[in-house]
Amino acid sequence: MNTTNATHTLIGPFSQVVTMTNLPEAGAIQDEQLQVEERAGVLVQEGKVLKVGKYDQLHREALENKYKLELIEEPMVLLPGLIDAHTHICFAGSRANDYAMRVAGKSYLEIARSGGGILDSVRKTREATLVELVDLLKKRCDRHLHEGITTCEVKSGYGLTVEEELKMLEAIKLVNKHHALDLIPTCLAAHMLPPEHTDAKVYLEEVLTELLPQIQEQELANRVDIFVEETAFKEEEALEYLHAAKEMGFDITVHADQFSTDGSRVAAEVGAISADHLEASGEEEIELLKNAGVVATVLPGASLGLGMHYAPARKMLDGGLCLAIATDWNPGSAPMGDLLMQAAVLGAAEKLTTAETLAAITTRAARALNLSDRGELAKGKMADMIAFPTENFKEILYFQGKLKPSKVWKSGKQLTSK
Numbered sequence: 001m002n003t004t005n006a007t008h009t010l011i012g013p014f015s016q017v018v019t020m021t022n023l024p025e026a027g028a029i030q031d032e033q034l035q036v037e038e039r040a041g042v043l044v045q046e047g048k049v050l051k052v053g054k055y056d057q058l059h060r061e062a063l064e065n066k067y068k069l070e071l072i073e074e075p076m077v078l079l080p081g082l083i084d085a086h087t088h089i090c091f092a093g094s095r096a097n098d099y100a101m102r103v104a105g106k107s108y109l110e111i112a113r114s115g116g117g118i119l120d121s122v123r124k125t126r127e128a129t130l131v132e133l134v135d136l137l138k139k140r141c142d143r144h145l146h147e148g149i150t151t152c153e154v155k156s157g158y159g160l161t162v163e164e165e166l167k168m169l170e171a172i173k174l175v176n177k178h179h180a181l182d183l184i185p186t187c188l189a190a191h192m193l194p195p196e197h198t199d200a201k202v203y204l205e206e207v208l209t210e211l212l213p214q215i216q217e218q219e220l221a222n223r224v225d226i227f228v229e230e231t232a233f234k235e236e237e238a239l240e241y242l243h244a245a246k247e248m249g250f251d252i253t254v255h256a257d258q259f260s261t262d263g264s265r266v267a268a269e270v271g272a273i274s275a276d277h278l279e280a281s282g283e284e285e286i287e288l289l290k291n292a293g294v295v296a297t298v299l300p301g302a303s304l305g306l307g308m309h310y311a312p313a314r315k316m317l318d319g320g321l322c323l324a325i326a327t328d329w330n331p332g333s334a335p336m337g338d339l340l341m342q343a344a345v346l347g348a349a350e351k352l353t354t355a356e357t358l359a360a361i362t363t364r365a366a367r368a369l370n371l372s373d374r375g376e377l378a379k380g381k382m383a384d385m386i387a388f389p390t391e392n393f394k395e396i397l398y399f400q401g402k403l404k405p406s407k408v409w410k411s412g413k414q415l416t417s418k
Contacts, residue, residue: 005067008044008045009045009067010067011041011042011072011409012059012071012072013039013059014042014078015039015390016391017036017037017040017041018034019036019080019376019377020375021378025364025367026320027317027318028318028356029317029353029359030353031355034354037054039055039056040052040055041058042383043062043067046412047383048383048412049377049378049380049381052377074389076390076406076407077390078387079358079362079387080375080381081384081386082147082151082339082362082386083149083150084144084327084339085274085297085365085368086299087155087328088329089137089144089329090125090137090155090158090171091158091330092125092132092133093121093124095120097116098116099305102306103307117332121331121332122194125158126159137175138175138179141175148339150410151366152181153183154172155185156169156187157190157225159189160192161196166211166218169185169215169218170220172185173220182410186221186223187211187225189207190225190238192227204240204241208241208244212245212248216248216249221250222250222251223250224242224250224252225253226255227255228254228262228263229263230260235262238254239269246270253273253276254266254267254270254276256275257280257285258277258279261280261281261285264289265288267294268289268291269292272292272294273294274369275295276298276299276326277311279308279309279310281311286312289321296311297325298313298323298325298346299328300325301333301338305334306333310349310350313352314351323359323360324365325346326339338401339361343361344357344400354393354394384410385408385409386407386409387405387407387408388404388405
C-alpha cells in the first residue's frame with residue numbers, strides 16, 4: 001500500500017533559493033535586500049508554494065508526514081519563473097529583409113516604401129490560417145519556456161481588422177489552453193492605422209463598438225494597448241480610446257515614449273497599469289509615471305534591434321518607478337526574444353544592481369501584468385520555478401544570458417530538464 005502524501009512535494013536541496021520576497025514595490029533595490037536561502041528547499045502543495053526554508057529541517061518534516069520527495073542532486077540556484085511582460089509573438093512571416101536594410105542605413109520610410117515595416121507583418125499574418133498561427137505561436141512558447149519564462153504577455157496587432165484581430169486572439173487563447181506557459185493576451189488593435197483606413201478616429205470607434213465587445217463576449221482578453229506616436233496614434237486619439245476601453249472594464253497599457261514623449265502623459269492620465277518602451281522619457285515623464293503609479297516596462301530588445309539607446313532605467317529607479325524589463329519579441333524591431341540576455345545587457349549598460357534586474361523580470365514584471373499570484377517564492381504564490389546549474393546566483397547575470405535554466409517547474413510540476 002502506498003502511504004505517500006501525494007498532495008505535498010519537497011523539492012531540493014538547492015545551493016541557494018532566491019525568493020524575490022519582501023522587496024520594495026518601486027525604486028532602487030540593493031543586492032543586500034535580496035532574501036537568499038542557503039541549502040534550502042521548497043515545499044509545494046497543489047501547485048503553490050507552501051514553505052521555503054532550510055532543507056534539512058523541511059526534509060525531517062517531509063519524512064514525518066510522508067511527503068513526496070523530489071531530489072536535486074547537483075548544485076543549483078532556484079529563482080521564481082521569469083515573466084516576459086511585453087511581446088508580439090503571435091505573427092507570421094519574417095522581416096529579415098527589413099533588418100538587413102536597416103543595418104545598411106536605410107530609413108524607416110525607405111523600408112516601408114520597399115514593402116517592409118509593420119504592414120508587411122500585417123499582410124503575412126492576415127494570410128496565415130488560424131492553425132498556422134497556433135503552430136508558430138506554440139513553437140515560440142516552447143522556446144520561451146525552455147529558457148525559463150513561465151508567464152508571457154502576447155499582443156494582437158498584426159490583424160488590424162475585426163476579423164483578423166479576433167483570429168490572432170483566438171490563436172493565443174488556443175495555445176494558452178494547451179501549453180504549460182501562461183499567456184496573458186492583450187488587444188493591440190490600435191497598433192497603427194490599417195491600410196484600409198484614412199481616419200484614425202473612425203477606425204478606433206470601430207474597434208470600440210465592434211471588436212472589443214466581441215473580445216469580452218468570447219473572453220479573449222481583458223487588456224487593451226495602443227501605440228502613441230506620430231506614425232501611429234496621437235495623444236488626443238489615444239486618450240479618448242483608452243478612456244472608453246477602461247469604461248468597458250479593460251485594463252490599460254500603453255506603447256509610450258519610444259521616439260517622442262506623448263505616451264507617458266496618456267498612460268498617467270488614464271491610470272494605465274504599465275507604460276512600455278520609454279526610450280525617449282526624461283525627468284518630467286518619470287515624475288508623471290511615478291505620481292500615477294504606472295509601472296515602467298523597458299524593452300532593451302527594441303533598442304538592440306533598432307540600434308538606438310536604451311530607456312533610462314537607472315534614472316527611472318532612482319526616480320522611484322517600478323521597473324520591469326521585457327523582450328518586445330516581434331518580427332520587426334526586436335526579433336531576438338531572449339529575456340535573460342537582454343536584461344543582463346541592459347543591467348550592465350544602465351548600472352542596475354543584480355537585485356534590480358532580477359526583480360524586473362520576476363516580481364516587478366508580475367506587477368506590470370497586474371498579477372499578484374506569481375513572481376516570488378512565498379507561501380500561497382504559484383510554484384513557478386527555474387533552477388540554474390550554479391552555486392552562486394550572481395553568475396546568472398554574470399554570464400549575460402548564456403547560463404540558462406536546466407530545470408523548469410510550472411505550478412510545481414517539473415517540465416524541462418537537461
